[in-house]
Amino acid sequence: MIHEKTILIVDDEPRTREGIRKTLEEWSAGKNRIQTAASGVEAREWLASQPADLLITDVRMPELSGLSLVEAIQQFPGKPAVLIMSGYADFNYAQQAIKLGVVDYLLKPIDKEQLLQTVQKALHVHEQQRRIQTMEKMVDPKLIDVRERREQRGDTPIGEALAYIEAHLGENMTMREIADSLHLNSSYFSVLFKEQVGLNFSEYLTRKRVQRAKELLVQTAMPISEVAERVGYQTDKYFIKVFKSLEGLSPSKYRHSVHEKN
Structure with missing residues (x-):
């Protein structure tokens, strides 16, 4: 029983x-x-x-x-x-x-x-x-490093960019669009982003999307296709590929493994 x-x-x-x-x-x-x-x-x-x-x-x-x-x-x-x-x-x-x-x-x-x-x-x-403990274990260590770097630096244009990414994870976005919104040259923005964040723009965006996906997988019963859409991927096939490359297992297996441990 x-x-x-x-x-x-x-x-x-x-x-x-x-x-x-x-x-x-x-x-x-x-x-x-x-x-x-x-x-x-x-x-x-x-x-x-x-x-x-x-x-x-x-x-x-x-x-x-x-x-x-x-x-x-x-x-x-x-x-x-x-x-x-x-x-x-x-x-x-x-x-x-x-x-x-x-x-x-x-x-x-x-x-x-x-x-x-x-x-x-x-x-x-x-x-x-x-x-809370489950969620803490799920956090990407590289994203923790980013947060610590940001706390040391305070407010900068890159801080605004990170806030924008956080608020619009489910939408299509490009580095050029964000650089333009901050009135920065995209090449300069790219160098500044890597210098201050420790990751290039595309890797940071991917890690943030996968992190949000992990939270949705554990906290909801949302289908994989909907999770993919919520974090900015147009096809669940590509989302599964990206998720697996970072986490080493598919989104459905990840969900199952976390629930099994708890």
Whole structure:
């Protein structure tokens, strides 16, 4: 059975642990996978071998506390969102939890409605973070270099050209047209563009179009032909050829590979 999300509950008190599990299973109605661990050590080992979307852990546990557990999993791939539970309104615990990026801090005894609201909030936060991470991984390193160069230089005619390209990616455009709009000789514009951007005009335009295409492929269910049109290619055949030359795989395979990883 395919589950939407995996939630791990960690508490050394069996009654609390099982109470939360039961509440979440009733709410989930089989959609999500609800797991439990009786100690921080057990939870750390579990998370080292498989991912979770949400970790709900008690603060005070023998051997490995909840906060130590959260610290221990910071470098794990696919780090879960975290909710901390405690029977004590301890400001220091709350402060440390915030520093570790914990979504919320629940005081025991935990109200069922509050638990469910907080769990849904934490899962939403995790989903947003996952999307951001996915998009960051997709960014062309050469385009990151361009952005850094631009930040160092400030406003120039080339900055205007880049803004125009960004706003009109789906349209036909030539270097001469942009140079003319900036009242620059096209040969001079070409040299200036390469000097300030680090890429020639056509390579930059291609990389920007493929970058936008990657975003559309991952964020929408848009057909390949429509993605091609949206990023300025008149035929999907040529778009696929260009995309494959930069990414090493076709747009449809790229879409599938990113969705598979997530």
